[in-house]
Amino acid sequence: MSKFRDGRTVNDKGHLEIAGLDTIDLANKYGTPLFIYNISTVRENIKMFKDALKNYPKNSEVSYASKAFSSVAMYQIIEQEDISIDVVSGGELYIAKQAGFPGERINFHGNNKSRSELIDALDYGIGHFIVDNFHELDMLKALTAERKQTAKVLIRVTPGVDADTHKYILTGNVDSKFGFDLESGQAEDAVRMAQEAEYLQLDGLHMHIGSQIFESDSYILAMTQILKYVKEWHTQFGFNLSIFNIGGGFGIQHIPNGEVTSSKNQLEEIGQSLIALFEEYDLPYPELWIEPGRSIVGEAGTTIYDVGSQKVLPDVRHYISVDGGMADNIRPAFYDAEYDAKLANRMNDKPVNTVSIAGKACESGDMLIWDLPLPEIKADDKLAVFNTGDYSFAMASNYNRLTKPAVVFVEDGKDFLAIRRETPEDFMRFENNLPEDFR
Numbered sequence: 362m363s364k365f366r367d368g369r370t371v372n373d374k375g376h377l378e379i380a381g382l383d384t385i386d387l388a389n390k391y392g393t394p395l396f397i398y399n400i401s402t403v404r405e406n407i408k409m410f411k412d413a414l415k416n417y418p419k420n421s422e423v424s425y426a427s428k429a430f431s432s433v434a435m436y437q438i439i440e441q442e443d444i445s446i447d448v449v450s451g452g453e454l455y456i457a458k459q460a461g462f463p464g465e466r467i468n469f470h471g472n473n474k475s476r477s478e479l480i481d482a483l484d485y486g487i488g489h490f491i492v493d494n495f496h497e498l499d500m501l502k503a504l505t506a507e508r509k510q511t512a513k514v515l516i517r518v519t520p521g522v523d524a525d526t527h528k529y530i531l532t533g534n535v536d537s538k539f540g541f542d543l544e545s546g547q548a549e550d551a552v553r554m555a556q557e558a559e560y561l562q563l564d565g566l567h568m569h570i571g572s573q574i575f576e577s578d579s580y581i582l583a584m585t586q587i588l589k590y591v592k593e594w595h596t597q598f599g600f601n602l603s604i605f606n607i608g609g610g611f612g613i614q615h616i617p618n619g620e621v622t623s624s625k626n627q628l629e630e631i632g633q634s635l636i637a638l639f640e641e642y643d644l645p646y647p648e649l650w651i652e653p654g655r656s657i658v659g660e661a662g663t664t665i666y667d668v669g670s671q672k673v674l675p676d677v678r679h680y681i682s683v684d685g686g687m688a689d690n691i692r693p694a695f696y697d698a699e700y701d702a703k704l705a706n707r708m709n710d711k712p713v714n715t716v717s718i719a720g721k722a723c724e725s726g727d728m729l730i731w732d733l734p735l736p737e738i739k740a741d742d743k744l745a746v747f748n749t750g751d752y753s754f755a756m757a758s759n760y761n762r763l764t765k766p767a768v769v770f771v772e773d774g775k776d777f778l779a780i781r782r783e784t785p786e787d788f789m790r791f792e793n794n795l796p797e798d799f800r
């Protein structure tokens with residue numbers, strides 16, 4: 362048996378194994394496309410973040426941004442690892458409740474929370490509302506006063522920093538749909554409003570500058586921007602920053618490009634800078650909260666597809682089609698995300714062709730990988746696409762009425778069906794026949 366990487370090995374049959382399980386056996390057992398999550402990787406990533414925060418002099422909190430991948434069982438794993446979660450909708454909150462996730466460790470995000478979502482969250486006694494805009498602030502103020510129930514809040518501010526990432530995953534710049542702008546005074550107004558509201562407990566601020574950020578400078582720049590205002594607000598109207606939530610966005614490699622990234626180093630550097638900044642501004646250290654998503658689940662996920670048709674255009678392109686694509690992983694089509702893949706059933710075979718992997722949806726843009734070196738391929742080969750644990754199943758759709766894949770968790774030689782595969786019959790749960798008066 363040869364070592365591959367990150368909990369993955371190749372067995373004597375030349376098959377990819379994850380957590381000691383043959384992925385071809387898993388594909389035969391559960392069908393394809395199949396998402397396989399290596400739960401040890403999830404646990405290791407969480408531990409890495411906890412370790413990185415260990416030396417920070419005040420309390421810290423890791424809150425898993427569950428938009429990256431949520432399921433009842435994943436919330437239960439997160440609970441076992443004793444960290445918090447972020448949800449961004451009533452739907453995520455519902456699944457977290459089904460998982461029995463403790464309310465006080467749930468933080469609620471979103472730029473357009475509805476009144477009923479706020480009520481659900483208040484009913485469940487969630488930890489913090491990350492307030493995004495005045496509409497939400499007004500609603501929350503009114504609801505908490507009506508219910509005579511105190512809600513803990515953080516105000517989300519946009520620090521006006523352009524992080525070096527794709528524009529669709531950039532959120533901390535001025536022209537963003539998220540959060541209160543600092544420069545125009547909106548953030549100050551929101552902080553004052555929250556501070557004055559009888560039933561709101563304003564605990565601090567939140568920022569999220571974007572995703573796939575590999576350096577620390579953008580975080581440090583954003584924190585510096587915010588702290589100038591914090592100092593001013595502290596002097597002017599006694600605002601205390603007890604919690605500073607610096608968001609997620611820690612970058613991960615979806616393809617092996619030789620660069621070694623370390624969210625641990627990145628976070629340690631950020632923590633050190635935060636300490637220095639608070640000393641410079643002569644303010645007490647706040648609690649340091651982070652909310653990583655992709656860096657917890659991305660590398661834990663592998664998708665297994667069945668290979669079907671091929672189209673060879675000499676000197677142009679060799680297309681290989683698989684039984685999934687943009688419906689289970691929109692990231693390549695949505696923001697040019699890149700992936701690496703190998704034949705799960707012939708891991709030791711040497712690449713002989715450069716091929717491009719096409720999805721099965723009726724869209725030319727449904728391409729999963731361009732220019733991938735692979736061995737000679739036959740129908741029914743199984744393609745393993747690596748590091749698909751973040752924002753793939755979570756963004757899955759039923760476009761072309763494709764059914765969502767199954768999700769299997771593996772750990773220490775055990776497998777467990779976390780989400781069963783959809784069937785076309787599932788669609789009929791939402792469908793009605795045309796009534797008589799429409800005929």
Ligand SMILES: Cc1ncc(COP(=O)(O)O)c(C=O)c1O
Binds near residue numbers: 571573656
């Ligand atoms: C507010 C907020 N926090 C955290 C995250 C998680 O980001 P990532 O998965 O890049 O860590 C996101 C991602 O969109 C976000 O919008």
